[in-house]
Amino acid sequence: MIHIKPFDRVNPSLVKQYYYCPVIPWIQANLMVAEPTTDSMVLGSEAVKPPTGRGQVRISTSRGATIIDEVIEEKNGKIIIEKKAFKSHNFSRYVSQAITSYVIAREKLPGVRKVRIAAGSKIVELEVNDQLVNDVEASIRSVERIISENNLPKPGEQDKCSSCWYRRFCPYV
Numbered sequence: 001m002i003h004i005k006p007f008d009r010v011n012p013s014l015v016k017q018y019y020y021c022p023v024i025p026w027i028q029a030n031l032m033v034a035e036p037t038t039d040s041m042v043l044g045s046e047a048v049k050p051p052t053g054r055g056q057v058r059i060s061t062s063r064g065a066t067i068i069d070e071v072i073e074e075k076n077g078k079i080i081i082e083k084k085a086f087k088s089h090n091f092s093r094y095v096s097q098a099i100t101s102y103v104i105a106r107e108k109l110p111g112v113r114k115v116r117i118a119a120g121s122k123i124v125e126l127e128v129n130d131q132l133v134n135d136v137e138a139s140i141r142s143v144e145r146i147i148s149e150n151n152l153p154k155p156g157e158q159d160k161c162s163s164c165w166y167r168r169f170c171p172y173v
């Protein structure tokens, strides 16, 4: 039997979903469903459009594919900018998403020194270092395994299930 998957490589959104619950990337890869765009997502993407004259960068490498909101060059190196319209009570998901973008892009975009996450009025700038990359690399490898194998991963905290859009497809619910 031919098993067709919608993607076979990691993207930052999958890693962000993995932090919410490891079962979500499995559902996306195996059942080929993705959350539809909501009105607030549309408003959010309008709110983070780059200024005139600047643009997003789409990069596909051996590690995956990503869209970077902006890349700016400063005298000590490049900065990858990840924009979010809204703050999140779980900011670490944004950090993992931005660092995943860096890990995917770095073979074609050398010289990146920092990632800057702008979420609403909150701006956080992180120096890229081995510790940060190693932590996120472990999650990227887990997502790579989840989307390439059919084995169902263990769920995350199940108190999130009641507000999870994927619950109607979830084998644990």
Ligand code: SF4
Binding pocket: 020, 021, 022, 023, 024, 155, 156, 157, 158, 160, 161, 162, 164, 165, 166, 167, 170, 171, 172, 173
């Ligand atoms: S319903 Fe619960 S276990 Fe299933 S994907 Fe959502 S959060 Fe994870």
